Amino acid sequence: MATVTLTKLYAILEDKIGRQQAEALTTYVDEKIKEEAIESTKEIATKDYVRAEIENVRVEIHKSTATLQQWFIGVIIALVLSFIGLYLKK
Numbered sequence: 001m002a003t004v005t006l007t008k009l010y011a012i013l014e015d016k017i018g019r020q021q022a023e024a025l026t027t028y029v030d031e032k033i034k035e036e037a038i039e040s041t042k043e044i045a046t047k048d049y050v051r052a053e054i055e056n057v058r059v060e061i062h063k064s065t066a067t068l069q070q071w072f073i074g075v076i077i078a079l080v081l082s083f084i085g086l087y088l089k090k
Contacts, residue, residue: 013022 013025016022017025
């Protein structure tokens, strides 16, 4: 497929539809291309974004680990108390 630059497009259109309309059309096409480029780059992950997300995940893992440890300690205490209760019952 042949590559057509805005200059070539302008030259082709100028002969067919006139100078002002060709200029308006190529300006419109140029603006549309710039808008599309800006829209497509919004979804690109930067290093700072990735670092921030990694830090968020680390914080969540730390919170989950702390909660898990609290539950584990609670279960152990309940288990020890139940063993003591069974031992004293005899």
